[in-house]
Every structure is written in structure tokens, then in C-alpha cells.
Amino acid sequence: AQAQLDSICGSHAPSFEDREQLPYIEALIKETMRWRPVAPIGVPHLASEDIEVQGFLVPKGTLFIDNIWSQSRDPALYPNPDQFDPARFLDATGCLASPIPDAHQLGFGRGRRICPGRDFAINGIFIAAASLLWAFDFEWAVDVTGNPVMCGTLEMEDHSVLATVRPFEMKVKPRREGLDEKLLELLRERDANLSV
Numbered sequence: 001a002q003a004q005l006d007s008i009c010g011s012h013a014p015s016f017e018d019r020e021q022l023p024y025i026e027a028l029i030k031e032t033m034r035w036r037p038v039a040p041i042g043v044p045h046l047a048s049e050d051i052e053v054q055g056f057l058v059p060k061g062t063l064f065i066d067n068i069w070s071q072s073r074d075p076a077l078y079p080n081p082d083q084f085d086p087a088r089f090l091d092a093t094g095c096l097a098s099p100i101p102d103a104h105q106l107g108f109g110r111g112r113r114i115c116p117g118r119d120f121a122i123n124g125i126f127i128a129a130a131s132l133l134w135a136f137d138f139e140w141a142v143d144v145t146g147n148p149v150m151c152g153t154l155e156m157e158d159h160s161v162l163a164t165v166r167p168f169e170m171k172v173k174p175r176r177e178g179l180d181e182k183l184l185e186l187l188r189e190r191d192a193n194l195s196v
């Protein structure tokens with residue numbers, strides 16, 4: 001991801017204009033949403049009246065739970081599903097490939113009640129992820145003996161319908177000369193654009 005950011009953005013912080021040329025960031029986001037969906041059981045729904053679904057009567061009051069976790073682990077769509085592998089969303093030339101139906105809505109539910117904030121959310125994640133990876137290197141924090149203090153890939157916290165990784169510490173290192181000044185410049189530009 002950082003190699004692509006460096007070759008496309010160079011010394012300029014990433015912007016939405018760079019997005020089409022940063023397919024690896026898009027793939028990284030899709031894979032994160034697939035591998036550890038924030039809302040693994042979606043938002044439960046209740047049948048407000050008797051309905052028929054695929055020939056079965058579903059009585060009024062039935063609770064529906066959308067098993068987003070299991071759908072995004074279907075090995076027919078996502079071979080080796082427990083493996084975190086952004087490249088599954090890229091073709092041989094590194095461009096975004098979308099042979100997987102509905103991959104653009106991974107983690108956001110489906111149908112009439114699909115998350116209406118999904119584009120807003122993905123846009124925000126895109127610019128945050130691209131900017132952070134462009135600006136910083138991330139390493140595990142170390143304990144007093146210098147050993148890395150890692151967070152396991154299944155160390156999750158349960159927040160009702162949301163599942164998030166438990167808090168953990170990292171070492172964040174600037175990877176650009178004069179980063180402070182570049183970031184301040186960016187903030188000034190954005191403030192100026194907002195006040196127009």
C-alpha cells in the first residue's frame with residue numbers, strides 16, 4: 001500500500017482525486033470489511049406481519065438476524081477465508097477486480113434496509129487510511145524488555161451488535177521529512193476550502 005501511495009502521491013498527501021489510482025487501498029478496505037465486519041450480525045429485524053419466504057411461512061414477530069460474518073467467509077467466494085489477503089480483490093495487473101457479487105457492499109447488510117451511510121463511511125475510511133499510511137509507519141509497541149506487545153487477530157470486543165478490536169498500543173513513526181509542516185499546510189487548505 002505504501003509503495004503505491006509513494007508512487008502516485010509522492011510528497012503530496014493523498015486526496016480523493018488519487019483514488020482511482022490507489023486500488024490497493026480500496027482492496028485493503030474491502031478485505032478489512034470482509035475479514036472483520038464491524039457489525040457481524042447486522043441489525044436484527046422483526047417480521048411485522050406473516051410473510052412467505054421461499055415457500056416457508058414466517059410468522060409475524062419472527063426475528064431475522066443477517067449473518068454477515070458467515071456470508072463474508074463463504075469459501076466458494078473467498079478461498080481461504082480466514083486469511084487476510086487484500087489481493088483477492090485485485091486482478092493480475094493490480095487493478096480492482098470485482099468477480100465477487102455485491103463485494104462493494106461487504107459488511108453493510110443487504111436489500112431495502114442496507115446501510116444508507118455506506119458510501120459516506122467508505123469515503124471516510126479511504127481518505128483516513130490513505131493519509132495515515134502515506135504519513136506514518138506503524139509498529140507494535142514494545143514492553144520494558146523490548147519485546148513487541150501484539151494484539152491477536154481474534155482479540156475482539158463485543159459492543160452489542162458491533163465487534164471491534166480491543167484497544168492496543170502502537171509505535172507511530174513519521175515517514176516523511178517536514179511532515180508537521182505538510183500536515184499543517186493541508187489543514188490550512190482544507191479550512192480555506194470549508195470557509196468558501
Ligand code: HEM
Nearest residue numbers: 038039042043107108109110113114115116117118120121
Ligand atoms: C463502516 C461503517 C458502517 C458499517 C459497517 C455499517 C453497517 C450497517 C449495517 C450492517 C446496517 C444494517 C443493515 C440491515 O438492516 O440489513 C446498517 C444500518 C444503518 N446504517 Fe450503517 N454502517 C456504517 C456506517 C454508517 C454511517 C456513517 C451512517 C450514517 C451517516 C450509517 C447509517 C445507517 C442507518 C441510518 C441504518 C439503518 C437503515 C435502515 O434500517 O433502513 N451507517 N449499517
